[in-house]
Amino acid sequence: MTKLAIGLAAITLPLAAAAQVESYNIDPFHTIPYWETDHLGYATMRGHFNKTTGNFTIDRAAKTGTLEITIQTASLNTGDTDREVRPRTRDEHLRSPDFFNVVEFPTMTYRATSVTFAGDNPEVIEGNLTLLGVTKPVSLKVERWRCGPDPRTAGKRYQCGGNVTGSFKRSDFGMKFGLPTAIGDEVTLWMSFYGFRK
């Protein structure tokens, strides 16, 4: 009888633990990474990426989580898409080897290495950003986080959503065009995100 109880416990405990790990797919339509940086010391220029995919997991009991985001660098958009009298737009310039070099590096990725919780919610995500083939640690602060039934599906789909922010120096990744004064080195990230539970 004792052996049977131990055997059942051995089978069911890992299943119970696994059941607490929730997996989510990133919603590409509502997950938008925005960035901003200084321009000529006068203004702050902003842009965003239109195509982002990824997934994350969360285990509230164990206070752990994972995050993996892939951004299509060619999908960047700063609102300057019409050449008019110029040979190229700002977006085309940003896609060139001067900045994101999108032909050679079509994606940039972020992979979490650890997640710090405040109560049941993630608060800080430590991870590695890979940009232009260079991988450096970047910390993301979770500004907003909420999970619950998706009202758009009458509660049939469960989702988590929120906002994260972070910053990094682009020169750390070898993106040096316009340094030190023309275009800022410090890049601030701000991302809205949604994930649907699998």
Next chain:
Amino acid sequence: MYELWSNPVVQVSVVPLVAAFVVAFVVALLLRPLQLGGLAVVAAFLTTMYFVSGLAFSPLTATRKIIILSIAAPVVGILMDFAFKPTRMGAVVLALCAAAGALWVFWPVLAQKPAAEGWLLGASVVVVISFMVGFSQLYLAADAVRAGAAGLGLGLATGVAAVLSASITYGGYGIALGAGAGGFLLPQMITGKKGFAGATFTLSAMLTGGLVAAGTMVLAQLPWYALLVLALVPVGARLPALEKAPVWLQAVLLSLYCFVIGAAACALAWPRDGFSI
């Protein structure tokens, strides 16, 4: 003044280019007696590289592979000049090696493209690099003024075409090559005596210039047909010149021929909606 220094074009082109030209001029003057004045073009290119993007090699991107080949080119060139007699077969071998080097640089990027586009761009790279290296070794290496004019025209045209193709950085690299060739040409124009080009100059200028132009096509937006026209710039330096005229006049005339062909390439680099790959 602050606005001038804040201008990205000034930061990534004018400042390094002035430095590149000074370095190239000094190198050309100092090494001319050793028949190594051709190193001026590499000195200018690497000086600009240092200022604009730094001389790092990891991760090994296409641009960094171009740096490696730009350093290897004069080494091979010196070996060719001092260990072998210039022959047609030697030029063919150099051209094939240069084409292989170009594929090494761009293959990882070309392999990511759709097959038809990858093959078109890859074939353009191979044809352009092998033609420029082979032609310049056969027909320009023995005449330092013609070789210098070809380097000047190719560098400046590549630079302007790159800026039109959305990459100011590659534009700076191209114009630096032009500044280097100018640094090689200027002492000859001042002294009135032709120097020595050889493979040290032609391989350095044509391989590096060709790779920068090809990089502008593969990584930025230079149309493939504009690259093909850029490859004809060295042919301009082979056109008839006034052989008995002063060296400076020959240099100016030959440079003008090259500029005209380069200007045609730049005109093709101006984007036309619906006629660009």
